[in-house]
Amino acid sequence: MKYFLKLGFVLLLITVIASGILAFVNDLTKDRISENKEVAQKEARAKLFLQPVSFEENIINLPAKEQEINPLKKFEEPDSLEFVYYVGYNESGELDGYDESDELVGYCFMDSLYGYSSEVKTMVAVGLDFNVLKIDVIDQLETPGLGAKADTPDFEERFIGKNLSQMKVKKDGGKIKAITGATITSRTVTQSIAEGLKKLKKALGREAE
Amino acid sequence: MSFITQIFTLAVFAVFVNNFVLSKFLGLCPYIGVSKKIDSAVGMGMAVIFVMTMASTFTWLIQEYLLIPYQLEYLQTIAFILTIASLVQLVEMVIQKTAPSLYKALGVFLPLITTNCAVLGVSILNIQENYNFLGAILNGLFSGLGFTLVLVLMAGLRERLEKSEVPEAMKGMPIAFVIAGCMALAFLGFSGLNF
Amino acid sequence: MNLRKEFTKGFVKENPVFIMALGLCPTLAVTSSVENAIGMGLAATFVLTCSNMIISLIKNLIPDKIRIPCFIIVIASFVTIVDLSMNAYKPEIHKSLGLFIPLIVVNCIILGRAEAFASKNKLLPSLLDGLGMGLGFTLALVLIGSIREILGAGLWLGMKVMPDAYIDSPMLVAILAPGAFIIMGLLMGLIKLVNKGK
Numbered sequence: 188m189k190y191f192l193k194l195g196f197v198l199l200l201i202t203v204i205a206s207g208i209l210a211f212v213n214d215l216t217k218d219r220i221s222e223n224k225e226v227a228q229k230e231a232r233a234k235l236f237l238q239p240v241s242f243e244e245n246i247i248n249l250p251a252k253e254q255e256i257n258p259l260k261k262f263e264e265p266d267s268l269e270f271v272y273y274v275g276y277n278e279s280g281e282l283d284g285y286d287e288s289d290e291l292v293g294y295c296f297m298d299s300l301y302g303y304s305s306e307v308k309t310m311v312a313v314g315l316d317f318n319v320l321k322i323d324v325i326d327q328l329e330t331p332g333l334g335a336k337a338d339t340p341d342f343e344e345r346f347i348g349k350n351l352s353q354m355k356v357k358k359d360g361g362k363i364k365a366i367t368g369a370t371i372t373s374r375t376v377t378q379s380i381a382e383g384l385k386k387l388k389k390a391l392g393r394e395a396e
Numbered sequence: 397m398s399f400i401t402q403i404f405t406l407a408v409f410a411v412f413v414n415n416f417v418l419s420k421f422l423g424l425c426p427y428i429g430v431s432k433k434i435d436s437a438v439g440m441g442m443a444v445i446f447v448m449t450m451a452s453t454f455t456w457l458i459q460e461y462l463l464i465p466y467q468l469e470y471l472q473t474i475a476f477i478l479t480i481a482s483l484v485q486l487v488e489m490v491i492q493k494t495a496p497s498l499y500k501a502l503g504v505f506l507p508l509i510t511t512n513c514a515v516l517g518v519s520i521l522n523i524q525e526n527y528n529f530l531g532a533i534l535n536g537l538f539s540g541l542g543f544t545l546v547l548v549l550m551a552g553l554r555e556r557l558e559k560s561e562v563p564e565a566m567k568g569m570p571i572a573f574v575i576a577g578c579m580a581l582a583f584l585g586f587s588g589l590n591f
Numbered sequence: 592m593n594l595r596k597e598f599t600k601g602f603v604k605e606n607p608v609f610i611m612a613l614g615l616c617p618t619l620a621v622t623s624s625v626e627n628a629i630g631m632g633l634a635a636t637f638v639l640t641c642s643n644m645i646i647s648l649i650k651n652l653i654p655d656k657i658r659i660p661c662f663i664i665v666i667a668s669f670v671t672i673v674d675l676s677m678n679a680y681k682p683e684i685h686k687s688l689g690l691f692i693p694l695i696v697v698n699c700i701i702l703g704r705a706e707a708f709a710s711k712n713k714l715l716p717s718l719l720d721g722l723g724m725g726l727g728f729t730l731a732l733v734l735i736g737s738i739r740e741i742l743g744a745g746l747w748l749g750m751k752v753m754p755d756a757y758i759d760s761p762m763l764v765a766i767l768a769p770g771a772f773i774i775m776g777l778l779m780g781l782i783k784l785v786n787k788g789k
Contacts (some may be wrong), residue, residue: 194657201661202478205668206471212672213470216679223682258399259406259531303587328686331623332744332763419768421620425699428615470675473693474667481660511697513616520693565784566776569612573776581769 227325228310232273232295235312235321239278240292246271247390270386272296275312293320294391298383302327302375303334309379317384317393319346324376334372342366342373346380351388354381403534410538413589416514417546418580423514427547428572430505437551439502441544445537447487447509448518451480452536455519456529476519477510484510514543550576598719601727607700608731609782614700617691618732619771625748628736629729630684631691634677636725638669639701643709643721650710662705663696670696700728738774739765 232242249270273295293315299308305328312320324338336342345364355361356377358370365373388394416422423444430440455476463469488506492499499506509515518539522532553575562571607613614635621631642665653661674692677685685692695701704724709717740746743765745753753761764770 194654197652197654198657198660198664201664202474205474205664209470209474209668209671209675212675216675219679220675220682223679227682257402257531259402259527259534261526261528261531328689331766332761421616421768421771422694424615424619425613428612470671473671473674473696474664477663477667477696478660481663511699511702513694513697516694516697517690520690524690563780565787566780570776570780570783573772573779575776577769577772577774577776580772581764584767584769 228297231297231310231323231325232312235295235310235323236275236292238292240275241278242273242275242295244271244273245390249386249389270296270390272387272390291315294387296383296387297325298379298386299326300375300379300382303329303369303371305329307337307372307375307379309376309383311380311383313384313387316350317388318348318350319380322346322376322380327372329372330369333366333369336366336369337372337376342376346377351381351384354384406531406534407538407541408589410535411542411545412583412586415542415546415583415586416517416539417543418576418583419587420517422517423512423543426505426508426512427543427550427576428569431547431550431572432554434548434551434555436501436505437547438544439498440505441540441547443487443502443506444509444512444514445540445544447480447484447512448515448540448543449533449536450483450487451515451519452522452532453529454479454483456522456527456532459523460529472520472523477516480515480519481510514539546579549579594716594719597716598723601720601723601725602730603727605724606727606731607703607724608728609779611700611703613703614698614728617694617698618735619768619775620691621688622732622736622739622771623743623766624687624740624746625733625736627684627687628732630677630681631688631695632725632729632732634673634688634692635695635698635701635728636722637673638666638695639704639725639728640718640721641669642666642701643704643717644714646705646709647712647714647717658710659702659706662702662710666701666705667696700724735771735775735778738778739770742774743767743770 233240247270275292275295277290277292293313295310295312297308297310299306301307306326307324307329308326310323310325312322314320322343324343327335327338329335329337349362353362354377356363356365356370356373358365359374361377363373363377365377385394410416414420417424417427426440426444431437458475458479459472463472463475468475484507488499491502491506518536522535525531525535527535550572554572557571557575566574601607603610605611608615608618617631617635621627642662645665646662649661670693673695674685677688677692704720708720712720737747740748741752742762745751745758745761751758762770765774
């Protein structure tokens, strides 16, 4: 009996020491970890505009669309309830003697959709006419050499100047040329941008355009 | 999609499209090590299915009722691997008492299931993929089935291989890997499945 | 005990991947690019060296019956430290390596060396053993990763090493699953051949 107690005690001791050290390391790193995400998104937003832009964050609640309930996954409140978009204001200051500061430049949002093998996050900048200015696929783990090509300028520039009515891959009747051999990923990016555009228009009350 | 369809989808994806061995690279050590004879492959496979299902159950519960409420997520690795190690120990003791012949047959492979990355892998994946309790158990079960399927197929192929002329340098593990690669190529075809 | 030998044996003679066939799962999974290979290799080396050291220090305090769970706790702790640190300071690599960082804890190399060596030897040899085996593992990963990245994408560490025509349509299968298996098999066969010749 005493023997088992000794075994249990040693195990417990080691576990407690280990947990203590890990709690310490966790404390050290957790702030940095959540910060990294913020910083990455901020940088991605800034990169989308040609001139320096300041962003005003707007959060709006949109009616959640009917989400299919998967009986095998944890039920989450559908998070399409909350849509975050950014209004971009010109920050380049004086230009030709004309003070352009605070001039509305466009909007920016991020949309995320599950692609072939991972969640694909796309950052989109649109102009005042709701034509796409630039996009940046900022997060994906699709098939290297195929779907992963979505994260290249070659694919991303196919969206420049397109509007919502053209926002489908050519196969589906739209104007976006898909990546050869990566239809699913191409469709995913296109769809997520279309969804985001719809939400943005709804948020600004300009669905008719 | 109805309940049954969801389960069917999960099963097909876990066994074929996202096969643990041929597409996720989990469970390779036993895959290469135990697949020489069909009998041992079947026995190992059964044990792995059982452990993976049980492990999914317990690790999910620990994550849900211990790690999350007390904000101890950083202890996930330690908690999960200790759970699995204890589980395997328990299974070993139970098999020893109730089915001594099976115990003898599996021999040293039983404790090795602890280090089978498929077991820890499925536990972590269940959390990452946001499965609820039922989803986690089923994912563990089907992933284990996928592992066993591929293990037994491989054993069948390797038993045949004994009688073929394989270049000396390739005998044993090298040719096993190449064959696994061919199987992986075949399974890659499943990735087009969509419903 | 020849300390230099303890250090270098993990490179070729007792290379954990090619000779002892340990740590296979991460080997195939993370070698689709050299950058990932180096990341994983260094992470595993860190865990292996540290756990070897700690285990060698406390080996006399651990009752024999529970030595495996104790080893596991030590190894898992270092894995968690690496996991958290990578997430904080190198998030891109942390994301690419993904699931395989926590899986370092079941890397048979680490538990294997703890059981076979660190629990029976003094601090310095254990440290060298861990470091050597870890570096041997990293070398193996980088070798396989190089082959796969060059053939499958025409790049090495992200730099172009093949003519543009090749990069436009490379041998994609090399960075996909089947390619990993086949390349591994052929490499093992080649090494066996070379060893036999000696």
